[in-house]
Amino acid sequence: MTTSRILVVEDSPDARALLVETLQGEGHDVTTAADGLAARRALAPETRPAPDLVVLDLMLPHVDGSLLLAEIRAAGPLPVLVLSAKDAVYTKVDMLRLGADDYVTKPFNLSELTARIEALLRRAAPHASAPTVLVHGPLELDPQTARVHLDGAEVSLTATEYRLLTVLVERPGQVFSRPRLYEAVWEEPFVGDDAAVKTHVSNLRAKLREAARALDPVETVWGLGYRLREL
Numbered sequence: 001m002t003t004s005r006i007l008v009v010e011d012s013p014d015a016r017a018l019l020v021e022t023l024q025g026e027g028h029d030v031t032t033a034a035d036g037l038a039a040r041r042a043l044a045p046e047t048r049p050a051p052d053l054v055v056l057d058l059m060l061p062h063v064d065g066s067l068l069l070a071e072i073r074a075a076g077p078l079p080v081l082v083l084s085a086k087d088a089v090y091t092k093v094d095m096l097r098l099g100a101d102d103y104v105t106k107p108f109n110l111s112e113l114t115a116r117i118e119a120l121l122r123r124a125a126p127h128a129s130a131p132t133v134l135v136h137g138p139l140e141l142d143p144q145t146a147r148v149h150l151d152g153a154e155v156s157l158t159a160t161e162y163r164l165l166t167v168l169v170e171r172p173g174q175v176f177s178r179p180r181l182y183e184a185v186w187e188e189p190f191v192g193d194d195a196a197v198k199t200h201v202s203n204l205r206a207k208l209r210e211a212a213r214a215l216d217p218v219e220t221v222w223g224l225g226y227r228l229r230e231l
Contacts, residue, residue: 004121005029007051009039009068010083011060015106019055022110023117036063043072053079053121058095066098073099077146079120079159083108096199101160119187124159136169137231139217150211160185161204168218168228177225201226 006028010016016032023030031051033039040063041047043054054072058065065082072078082100095103101123102116124146134141138151146162148155157165163185167176178197179190186196205218219229 003027003029004052005031005049006053006055006117007031007033007039007042008055009033009036009042009060009065010055010057011035012057015057015083018110019113022114023055026114026118035061036065036068039063039068040071043075043078045075051078052124053081053117055081055083055117056100057083059085069098069100073158074156077124077157077159077162079124081113081117081120093195093199096196097203099158099203101158102196115188120159122187123163123185134166134169136172136217136228138212139169139231141166141169150208150217151213153211155207155211157204157207158200160200161207164200164204165208168226172228173230175221175224175227181225 006023008016008019008023008030010019010032011034016034020030020032031042033042039060043051056065056069060068069080069082072080079101080099082095082103083106084095084103085106092103101120104113104116132142132144134143140149141162143166146159148157148162148165164181167181167184176184178194182190182194182197201218205216208217209215215231217228217231219227221227
């Protein structure tokens with residue numbers, strides 16, 4: 001088991017202690033923040049070592065978790081798993097559109113939580129056997145740095161968006177159904193809820209369209225799924 005640095009941002013002392021105990025028991029190096037301001041300090045560029053993943057409660061004192069998530073997303077592809085109460089105003093789609101890579105609702109099942117964290121860490125980790133650069137026309141993906149360039153401009157993606165694009169670029173022109181995309185990216189069986197796939201693909205397409213100035217590299221094949229078009 002590989003040790004990863006995880007930042008837990010949670011204002012409830014009991015929930016925070018439970019998360020720390022569980023994640024440390026899985027072999028991870030865990031730091032905590034009890035409010036949004038403390039989380040900002042922990043995520044500041046000058047703070048080292050930087051976390052490999054953030055577990056983020058949305059309901060935080062001082063700085064709202066949704067604002068903090070937007071700031072994390074603006075800074076780079078750091079994986080974020082959001083914690084949200086079942087009666088919160090945010091829906092699952094809202095959380096994904098805010099930039100979360102995954103989410104767990106409270107009260108959470110510890111086995112599910114740790115499984116989702118491990119899956120996120122696997123997806124975010126660079127693959128040593130991957131080629132130096134994946135190229136598809138003007139689109140370039142660097143697996144070692146998880147950086148994406150389109151027409152020479154860098155495109156800032158989340159870890160999940162990057163993995164989605166990698167799957168499509170590795171098989172250009174091939175149609176992927178939502179269940180197949182889910183299983184390739186999330187590395188777990190598809191259970192019938194395709195909201196996560198639709199939302200992450202929508203976010204990915206919006207960022208690529210902006211970089212490509214209207215051209216949409218990802219094509220919808222109605223009734224079948226998605227594929228990467230020729231560029």
